[in-house]
Amino acid sequence: MKFRCAGLTPESIVDGPGYRFTVWTQGCPHNCEGCHNPQTHDPAGGFEADTEEVFRQIISDPLLDGVTLSGGDPFYQAKPMADLARKIHAYEGFKLNVIAYTGFTYEELIADANEENGFMELLRECDYIIDGRFELAQRSLELKFRGSPNQRFIDVKKSLDKGVPVVIDDETLSMM
Numbered sequence: 001m002k003f004r005c006a007g008l009t010p011e012s013i014v015d016g017p018g019y020r021f022t023v024w025t026q027g028c029p030h031n032c033e034g035c036h037n038p039q040t041h042d043p044a045g046g047f048e049a050d051t052e053e054v055f056r057q058i059i060s061d062p063l064l065d066g067v068t069l070s071g072g073d074p075f076y077q078a079k080p081m082a083d084l085a086r087k088i089h090a091y092e093g094f095k096l097n098v099i100a101y102t103g104f105t106y107e108e109l110i111a112d113a114n115e116e117n118g119f120m121e122l123l124r125e126c127d128y129i130i131d132g133r134f135e136l137a138q139r140s141l142e143l144k145f146r147g148s149p150n151q152r153f154i155d156v157k158k159s160l161d162k163g164v165p166v167v168i169d170d171e172t173l174s175m176m
């Protein structure tokens, strides 16, 4: 499936726990002040990529612990990102978890999900999300994998089961 891509980082240790492959998606509607990736905002920017090709590249590295979808906002292209995450979870060669960063809150994704935007499709394929806009006034370098304390590292499977966001704290994240 085609999508707009801002870039690929095949080896990352800063976009979630462990050794990860990061997919930078193109297009973000949130316009957070102080955003580190303003070049990813324009939905027409970046380059066209294909989920099957990116998947092939990911599984060529058996040392990976997981894949991070970042951006941009991966939920802005939720259907192709769900397609990529589905391939990753279906792969039997080795296990990889999927994390997505999003400027939407978990509650907004649930409330606004519909057939067209594919929010639930992607949410169901994520193991974890880091949610919420980056708030420059609250910026902190102390937080694990997050830029401001309003952002939460959420266990999606548990959250969908319980019907409320289940947040993983920094101490637990340090051990993952």
Ligand code: SF4
Pocket: 028, 029, 030, 031, 032, 035, 036, 037, 038, 040, 071, 072, 073, 102, 103, 132, 133, 134
């Ligand atoms: S959600 Fe992320 S990429 Fe989008 S404007 Fe905010 S910080 Fe930037």
